[in-house]
Amino acid sequence: xxxxxxLRLTPAQIExxxxxxxxxxxxxLTDEEASAFVAYESAPRPEGxxxxxxxxxxxxxxxxxxxxxxVTGIVQQLLEARPMIVQTMYLEKQPAGEADKGGQGxxxxxxxxxxxxxxEKLMACWLALxxxxxxxxxxxxxxxxxxxxxxxxxxNENADEHDAWEVEYGMRDQEGKEWTERMYSxxxxxxxxxxxxxxxxxxxxxxFFTGLTIHGSYANRSTHRVxxxxxTHFIPEGxxxxxxxxxxxxxxx
Ligand SMILES: O=C(O)CCC(=O)C(=O)O
Numbered sequence: 008x009x010x011x012x013x014l015r016l017t018p019a020q021i022e023x024x025x026x027x028x029x030x031x032x033x034x035x036l037t038d039e040e041a042s043a044f045v046a047y048e049s050a051p052r053p054e055g056x057x058x059x060x061x062x063x064x065x066x067x068x069x070x071x072x073x074x075x076x077x078v079t080g081i082v083q084q085l086l087e088a089r090p091m092i093v094q095t096m097y098l099e100k101q102p103a104g105e106a107d108k109g110g111q112g113x114x115x116x117x118x119x120x121x122x123x124x125x126x127e128k129l130m131a132c133w134l135a136l137x138x139x140x141x142x143x144x145x146x147x148x149x150x151x152x153x154x155x156x157x158x159x160x161x162x163n164e165n166a167d168e169h170d171a172w173e174v175e176y177g178m179r180d181q182e183g184k185e186w187t188e189r190m191y192s193x194x195x196x197x198x199x200x201x202x203x204x205x206x207x208x209x210x211x212x213x214x215f216f217t218g219l220t221i222h223g224s225y226a227n228r229s230t231h232r233v234x235x236x237x238x239t240h241f242i243p244e245g246x247x248x249x250x251x252x253x254x255x256x257x258x259x260x
Pocket of ligand 1: 098112113118131133144145146222223224236238
């Protein structure tokens with residue numbers, strides 16, 4: 008397999024990813040690249056824009072981040088396969104006390120609950136588009152949690168801290184069988200808060216994590232620091248996505 012990465016991981020970084028279930032890498036984007044995307048996203052958007060998980064298909068700015076060689080090159084090294092893009096999300100979290108519900112986080116979950124696939128080789132790259140940390144609702148992870156399979160969950164109940172929702176998704180398997188599945192804001196049962204590590208990731212840096220790694224975030228408690236991030240989820244070429252809304256995966260490189 009040809010490797011096209013610009014950034015080559017060291018054996019220690021690859022080992023760390025497989026041991027802890029995540030890896031933080033600084034300077035994936037330049038300050039200008041991160042700022043240009045944020046400025047673009049600050050323009051008014053049509054109602055419901057955020058619900059679409061496939062902007063990378065028809066929006067060149069989204070595609071630029073999702074296919075960025077520093078990101079996809081590392082994903083290729085970690086997956087040991089050609090990465091395919093499943094979905095993209097821009098995750099902006101307003102400081103506490105400002106407009107509506109912007110300050111909420113995402114309940115601690117595993118992505119394979121939301122994005123079941125076979126084989127279960129889903130992974131993500133979460134890019135910080137502003138400086139992020141514990142105070143402004145930065146990404147949190149539970150190191151080593153990917154070694155214990157899929158955990159049982161309940162619907163998130165603390166709406167002050169985390170967004171709560173329910174949606175029905177269409178599913179289809181490799182044989183063409185179709186069904187629907189009700190998904191909700193998954194929160195892992197019995198999680199010990201002491202196991203959660205609140206990461207500090209400067210603007211332009213990123214976190215790579217597996218589909219089984221427990222992660223999420225808390226509300227933005229800062230008074231003036233917006234937390235901005237861009238997440239792309241990948242599977243290796245040939246893997247099957249069950250959710251029909253994200254089944255049409257796109258080559259990342
Ligand atoms: O940005 C966040 O707060 C959470 C992101 C997340 O859950 C994800 O990228 O899968």
